[in-house]
Amino acid sequence: MDSAALLNLLGNENRRRILRLLSRKPCYVTEISEYLGVSPKAVIEHLQKLEDAGLVESRTDDQRRKYFHIARNVRLEVNLSPYGFASKSAYPASNGLDMSKCRYLTLDVGTEDEESIDELLGTLEQLERLENELSLAQRWVQGRLCEVLDQISESVGTGSESRIYADLLASIRSEPKGIGTISQDLDAPREVVADLLEAMADRGLVQRTERGWELTESRAEV
Amino acid sequence: MDSAALLNLLGNENRRRILRLLSRKPCYVTEISEYLGVSPKAVIEHLQKLEDAGLVESRTDDQRRKYFHIARNVRLEVNLSPYGFASKSAYPASNGLDMSKCRYLTLDVGTEDEESIDELLGTLEQLERLENELSLAQRWVQGRLCEVLDQISESVGTGSESRIYADLLASIRSEPKGIGTISQDLDAPREVVADLLEAMADRGLVQRTERGWELTESRAEV
Numbered sequence: 001m002d003s004a005a006l007l008n009l010l011g012n013e014n015r016r017r018i019l020r021l022l023s024r025k026p027c028y029v030t031e032i033s034e035y036l037g038v039s040p041k042a043v044i045e046h047l048q049k050l051e052d053a054g055l056v057e058s059r060t061d062d063q064r065r066k067y068f069h070i071a072r073n074v075r076l077e078v079n080l081s082p083y084g085f086a087s088k089s090a091y092p093a094s095n096g097l098d099m100s101k102c103r104y105l106t107l108d109v110g111t112e113d114e115e116s117i118d119e120l121l122g123t124l125e126q127l128e129r130l131e132n133e134l135s136l137a138q139r140w141v142q143g144r145l146c147e148v149l150d151q152i153s154e155s156v157g158t159g160s161e162s163r164i165y166a167d168l169l170a171s172i173r174s175e176p177k178g179i180g181t182i183s184q185d186l187d188a189p190r191e192v193v194a195d196l197l198e199a200m201a202d203r204g205l206v207q208r209t210e211r212g213w214e215l216t217e218s219r220a221e222v
Numbered sequence: 223m224d225s226a227a228l229l230n231l232l233g234n235e236n237r238r239r240i241l242r243l244l245s246r247k248p249c250y251v252t253e254i255s256e257y258l259g260v261s262p263k264a265v266i267e268h269l270q271k272l273e274d275a276g277l278v279e280s281r282t283d284d285q286r287r288k289y290f291h292i293a294r295n296v297r298l299e300v301n302l303s304p305y306g307f308a309s310k311s312a313y314p315a316s317n318g319l320d321m322s323k324c325r326y327l328t329l330d331v332g333t334e335d336e337e338s339i340d341e342l343l344g345t346l347e348q349l350e351r352l353e354n355e356l357s358l359a360q361r362w363v364q365g366r367l368c369e370v371l372d373q374i375s376e377s378v379g380t381g382s383e384s385r386i387y388a389d390l391l392a393s394i395r396s397e398p399k400g401i402g403t404i405s406q407d408l409d410a411p412r413e414v415v416a417d418l419l420e421a422m423a424d425r426g427l428v429q430r431t432e433r434g435w436e437l438t439e440s441r442a443e444v
Binding site for chain 2: 004007009010011012013016019020022023024055069070072073074075077078079080081082083084085087090092102103104105106107108109117118120121122123124125126127128129130131133134135136137138139140141142143144145146148149151152156163164166169170173205215
């Protein structure tokens with residue numbers, strides 16, 4: 001689902017409390033209402049929104065009592081920095097995901113079939129530790145990204161609009177490009193891209209040749 | 223900052239739009255109001271909340287115009303599954319983070335000092351790819367965690383309360399423990415833990431010895 005829709009849903013404390021409760025055990029409306037101290041009417045409204053979004057499902061038991069439970073796994077990530085605000089949501093990947101295609105990352109964790117409870121508990125522990133290590137790694141990457149963008153801003157001599165300069169330089173780094181292609185890469189209007197290119201040409205960072213816009217040779221040593 | 227407070231702030235679409243705008247460039251109130259089509263009064267209220275939370279800061283320029291900008295880097299992660307609902311927020315780690323302490327994870331990305339724009343752009347590209355690989359890895363881990371918890375539920379023969387059973391088994395896996403310690407590990411009342419232990423003892427999964435509660439030998443082959 002859309003990360004904006006997910007953030008709207010998760011922005012409400014009582015909806016978060018309902019999700020937390022249901023992730024421990026399936027519940028019916030009266031149970032949720034009593035446990036959280038929220039009126040049944042409000043609980044029903046929250047459940048309706050969560051059900052519409054596909055986060056929650058219900059099942060009716062033999063006594064015709066309607067139990068709600070978490071319908072699926074969802075993961076949400078938000079990064080905020082002076083260089084960008086990005087949120088993405090995704091469903092967890094299945095076992096079939098080919099991690100070997102990762103170029104900068106190696107995971108050392110068993111994927112063989114476990115046969116006993118003891119082995120399953122061992123794998124559970126490994127996965128929980130790996131999850132923490134991955135979070136740590138992402139915090140490190142985000143910190144490094146900001147440092148590198150700070151250094152680029154400093155080298156390029158720009159202030160507040162440094163991210164778009166960095167994206168523009170990155171776009172033409174591997175091959176010379178025309179304004180049309182660059183404006184697609186950056187998702188920015190042609191006129192804005194043209195102005196940026198002129199400004200960077202004045203600083204001697206980029207040049208226009210018959211192949212298109214490219215980094216100047218001198219950009220190698222700033 | 224607290225992940226609940228962050229989710230409350232990010233739950234509002236106009237606040238997200240303000241953050242997105244400020245992450246591109248610092249703006250003053252009238253600019254934000256015109257760009258987003260939101261009244262200056264509402265913009266000021268949103269900025270106040272974002273400033274109180276430390277996400278946004280302001281600076282007054284020579285013309286006494288007050289510019290707002292993103293104050294710091296924040297990262298938020300939310301995982302929702304039938305086995306749990308967890309959210310955590312963190313500030314990105316600095317370069318000094320010791321990734322070598324990671325046991326299940328290896329990163330292959332340069333950390334040396336870059337000297338030219340070209341090298342900086344190269345590092346930027348590597349970091350952006352690594353960020354994607356880490357997200358992919360986290361989705362894979364979350365998927366695997368659910369699979370393993372499903373297998374444990376099946377082996378233990380429990381339904382909806384399987385997560386607490388798995389956590390209990392994991393808690394006494396490495397060493398026998400008393401009920402007090404287990405209830406601390408699980409953050410659950412003693413009586414609940416006592417009931418769970420009795421139920422699992424009946425199934426032959428755990429036993430009480432003079433050293434405390436421990437997994438039975440037979441748990442190795444279920």
